Amino acid sequence: MRGPARIAPAAPSTARPATSTRRAWAASVTAAWSLLSVRTAVAQMTGTVDLGVSTVHYDGFLPSGAAAVTPVLRWDRPAGMLTASGTYLRFESGHRSLQGLLAGSFLTPPAAHAWRGEFAASAGASRYLDFASFWHVVAEARLHRLGAERGLWVGGTAGTTSYGTAPRPVIAADVGVWARRSEVTLRLAVNHAQVGDTTYTDLESSAHAGRGPVALEAKLGARVWSRGGGRGVYGEGSATIWVGGRTAFVISGGRYATDPISGSITGRYLSAALRVRTAAPRRAFPRDPAVLHARGADGATVLRAARLEVHADRNRAVRLVVRVASAALVEIAGDFTDWQPVALGSASPDTWEVTLPVPSGVHRLDVRIDGGAWIVPAGTTRAPDDYGGDVGIFVVP
Amino acid sequence: MTLRSLLRAAVATALAAAFVATAAAAQDPRLGRLDPGTRPLVAVAIDSARAAGLPTEPLVQRALEGATKGAPGPLIVSAVQRLAADLGRAREALGPGTTPPELEAGAAALRAGAGPAVLTQLRRARRQTIAVPLAVLTDLVASGVPVDSAAAAVLALAARARDADLVEFRRAVERDIALGAPPTAATAAAAAAADARISQLNAGARENRPGRP
Numbered sequence: 267m268r269g270p271a272r273i274a275p276a277a278p279s280t281a282r283p284a285t286s287t288r289r290a291w292a293a294s295v296t297a298a299w300s301l302l303s304v305r306t307a308v309a310q311m312t313g314t315v316d317l318g319v320s321t322v323h324y325d326g327f328l329p330s331g332a333a334a335v336t337p338v339l340r341w342d343r344p345a346g347m348l349t350a351s352g353t354y355l356r357f358e359s360g361h362r363s364l365q366g367l368l369a370g371s372f373l374t375p376p377a378a379h380a381w382r383g384e385f386a387a388s389a390g391a392s393r394y395l396d397f398a399s400f401w402h403v404v405a406e407a408r409l410h411r412l413g414a415e416r417g418l419w420v421g422g423t424a425g426t427t428s429y430g431t432a433p434r435p436v437i438a439a440d441v442g443v444w445a446r447r448s449e450v451t452l453r454l455a456v457n458h459a460q461v462g463d464t465t466y467t468d469l470e471s472s473a474h475a476g477r478g479p480v481a482l483e484a485k486l487g488a489r490v491w492s493r494g495g496g497r498g499v500y501g502e503g504s505a506t507i508w509v510g511g512r513t514a515f516v517i518s519g520g521r522y523a524t525d526p527i528s529g530s531i532t533g534r535y536l537s538a539a540l541r542v543r544t545a546a547p548r549r550a551f552p553r554d555p556a557v558l559h560a561r562g563a564d565g566a567t568v569l570r571a572a573r574l575e576v577h578a579d580r581n582r583a584v585r586l587v588v589r590v591a592s593a594a595l596v597e598i599a600g601d602f603t604d605w606q607p608v609a610l611g612s613a614s615p616d617t618w619e620v621t622l623p624v625p626s627g628v629h630r631l632d633v634r635i636d637g638g639a640w641i642v643p644a645g646t647t648r649a650p651d652d653y654g655g656d657v658g659i660f661v662v663p
Numbered sequence: 664m665t666l667r668s669l670l671r672a673a674v675a676t677a678l679a680a681a682f683v684a685t686a687a688a689a690q691d692p693r694l695g696r697l698d699p700g701t702r703p704l705v706a707v708a709i710d711s712a713r714a715a716g717l718p719t720e721p722l723v724q725r726a727l728e729g730a731t732k733g734a735p736g737p738l739i740v741s742a743v744q745r746l747a748a749d750l751g752r753a754r755e756a757l758g759p760g761t762t763p764p765e766l767e768a769g770a771a772a773l774r775a776g777a778g779p780a781v782l783t784q785l786r787r788a789r790r791q792t793i794a795v796p797l798a799v800l801t802d803l804v805a806s807g808v809p810v811d812s813a814a815a816a817v818l819a820l821a822a823r824a825r826d827a828d829l830v831e832f833r834r835a836v837e838r839d840i841a842l843g844a845p846p847t848a849a850t851a852a853a854a855a856a857a858d859a860r861i862s863q864l865n866a867g868a869r870e871n872r873p874g875r876p
Contacts, residue, residue: 312843323691479851510850543844625764627767627768627795632732647802647805649805652741652745654738655732659771660802661799663829
């Protein structure tokens with residue numbers, strides 16, 4: 267949850283490091299949905315900026331208003347992810363704080379019986395005025411068992427944290443389960459952590475539901491045992507409503523527990539933020555119409571780009587149009603040509619086409635320009651073939 | 664080694680050779696593009712699939728793809744065997760009455776990471792052919808949509824959507840992802856839009872029906 271008010275004066279941050287349990291939950295969700303898509307061979311980089319206002323009431327402090335700017339950059343791969351985030355916060359008093367976090371996780375290849383390993387690390391720091399500075403570095407290892415609709419994990423965390431004094435060791439263990447039904451995902455986890463001489467055990471549950479442009483999230487937890495970390499029940503909720511493709515309103519509120527690892531203290535908050543999704547700066551997506559070059563079907567060679575358009579008629583004749591600049595010969599081969607090259611006719615200087623009977627269903631094809639190597643054209647989905655390269659996939663209704 | 668064991672070995676070798684030769688003789692003429700060492704092995708794999716009641720055309724095409732791409736023979740044989748196994752798994756999940764295009768699409772979906780349970784659910788959810796829904800599911804996963812999200816979206820639409828609706832839905836996801844939307848959010852948004860569009864169409868169709876006298 268990224269409400270701007272989830273901030274303690276000593277560690278103000280909307281994107282403050284989560285507790286080990288929260289990290290485990292987040293990782294489990296990431297794992298649950300990322301691990302199952304292990305065959306995706308694409309990376310995606312996304313960026314968001316939250317501009318928000320909030321009212322916050324930290325335990326032991328007077329309530330205060332605050333404004334925050336939180337940029338987040340996230341790079342996803344099927345086998346892992348990397349997130350960089352920061353927060354600039356200005357309180358009603360005029361005091362300011364800064365916080366930054368870098369986190370990443372790596373997932374091992376699938377093993378038998380749906381077991382997957384995960385290695386994660388995060389490093390963060392925060393500063394409030396000139397007297398409260400925190401930093402932490404932690405590494406985590408986790409073992410997931412993944413099913414289609416449910417899963418479980420067990421993990422351990424080790425690292426160090428400091429808030430201006432001598433660094434304190436961090437040791438934590440967590441175990442949890444998740445289940446998904448339709449658009450709702452439920453999670454339950456237990457986390458036990460020791461941070462220096464502070465020890466605590468959290469029991470947490472969460473629910474996430476998304477339908478259309480609206481995403482809802484709720485968490486309910488309890489610090490059931492603690493020595494130096496406080497006790498109590500806490501809960502948070504948030505709603506994200508996307509308006510158009512790049513803008514969303516985020517409303518969140520609740521009460522969260524002290525996080526001895528990042529240094530945040532218990533507080534209540536209510537916040538509203540405008541989230542703006544930035545253009546993906548380095549997205550490498552196989553269908554991106556802006557792709558200038560296509561890789562060869564051997565997956566390595568950089569070749570001239572081609573883009574395929576599929577026009578299906580009712581009589582099952584399919585017009586395949588390939589757009590490529592400055593070509594003398596354009597051929598296709600696919601499972602509808604017995605993988606025999608078929609030359610396309612030139613419709614215009616940059617447009618080549620052919621009409622063939624292609625039955626309904628999923629099909630595989632490659633394109634060859636001027637007798638070069640076979641390439642996967644843009645406009646198809648690039649997928650690994652069984653021969654160490656890639657093949658283009660398209661669907662005919 | 665005794666004379667009897669030598670004879671036994673010779674007979675076994677002769678039978679195996681005869682089986683391979685028979686399979687090769689009855690093979691699809693298109694497999695003539697494979698090298699002589701690979702051809703009979705691919706033919707045996709295809710014959711086994713045929714005997715198991717699996718469609719053979721996808722296997723032939725996979726072998727021909729390898730030939731066109733200049734793949735080594737063992738790799739082609741392995742690819743054909745792997746696809747045959749996937750087709751078998753798809754039939755287990757989809758049931759015995761499944762059509763060859765559905766099986767092929769099901770095998771691709773399994774390969775993409777969809778669980779057999781998703782295939783079974785899809786079969787139950789839709790009366791019409793599920794080749795295109797399976798293909799769309801595979802396509803979405805290959806595009807970066809987590810398999811759970813892709814499956815949930817396709818399952819939600821499968822009961823009422825036409826094939827063309829599903830392809831349009833897939834295009835919408837592709838467009839939104841290209842515009843920068845995360846795959847999961849793009850899928851959810853496109854599924855909601857498709858669902859609303861289908862509901863509108865159905866409501867319009869009901870309104871156009873003649874009323875009771």
